[in-house]
Amino acid sequence: MDDKTIEQIIIKAVEIGVYNTLNRLGLTSEVVTESQARKQYGRRLIEEWRSKRWIVGYPTGNKKIAKVYFKRTELETASRMLDIQNVIPVNKIFGELK
Structure with a gap:
């Protein structure tokens, strides 16, 4: 690198x-x-991060207000992880792990 x-x-x-x-x-x-x-990160990124298990949706306990909430620290970490992933090409990440 x-x-x-x-x-x-x-x-x-x-x-x-x-x-x-x-x-x-x-x-x-x-x-x-x-x-x-x-609203802040976009629907697509939230779904992608949840599928990768970078973030977790926690139940609110009140479905009338919202079904889940997220932790800001998880969202910000996921956002920065995505930035890092964009800086380093995937083939370079996995190539160096071998």
Whole structure:
């Protein structure tokens, strides 16, 4: 991998850490409704991340309001993981694992 790729991976890792830290400090809300998540990240990405098990839909317990909610830290981590996946070609990821 070249220096630029490594730099991009480190930047995304730091971003994940920032979101986790803000959440643990109570500065961001951890709960994101399904509609909020779809509005922010798009229906296709939410479905893709759920199928890959990058995020989990947690039952709200009140189906009149919403069926599931997501954790913001999981959504932000999935978003950064996707960014990293876009920086490194898939064949390069799996080629180096062999």
